[in-house]
Amino acid sequence: MDDLTALRFLVELGADEAIADAPVDRFAAAPARAEGPARAEAPLRKAPAVRAVPQAPAPTLAAPTLAAPVPAAQAVVAAREAAANARSLDELRAALAAFDGCALKATATNLVFSDGVPGAPVMIVGEAPGADEDRQGKPFVGVSGQLLDRMLGFVGLDRTRNVYIANVIPWRPPANRDPTTAEIAACEPFIRRQIELAQPKVLLFVGNISTKTLLGTTDGIIKMRGKWRDYASPGLAAPIPVLPSFHPAYLLRTPARKADSWKDLLALQAKLRSLIVPPLGG
């Protein structure tokens, strides 16, 4: 196969950026299989944090160290414990950065934890970072993020003043594929704790993944959008009103739905005003 054909083949498989000049033999860098059962058999309570197993240096340059796969149930237990122990958003970010229970961390460039103002009256929860977010380490900075910013601006919301933004998944899934059930389960305790610590007055869940995961529903966003729900959690003094709405990436593909999102944003603005949260323009 010539180079161009090989490149086309990779693009068809979903590769969308080159990350190194030389290929990395990840099988050569893999840990001995004996590690797996020993970790899996360890009692769950004795595994407060799931850490990467040190690897032998890879034979080629700059090969990222790969953690041994963490069994899904063990990852969820470790995630719950690490998230619950965080007493501030900074501690939560550090806990996530140290967490090796989600395989997406190994392929992502950066942890994408949050953007905006911690403690802001509005918190937006999206799905997972894309390529731009992965590069910059901030959520919603790509094309869909720019649309989100424009839409928020119409109702007096702005991530530099009164909005805090995070995702269910803080690492980019390769080629922007949907995160798996196991990946969502491993990350869910962190976003739930992030909401508790950020204590917004109102939540906006954009897209299916945040809506289904955090509201525990199988109903899709088309059915859920525009209807206020309560988001309750043991670490919150009172439930927070949450509005599910379309994901801006969906709006880019389906502009006819922007009218619905506009209604949702006006409803969000009215809710904020009813809760007497200054300052809102618009």
Ligand code: URA
């Ligand atoms: N889509 C998301 O859901 N989150 C981001 O941060 C970027 C795109």
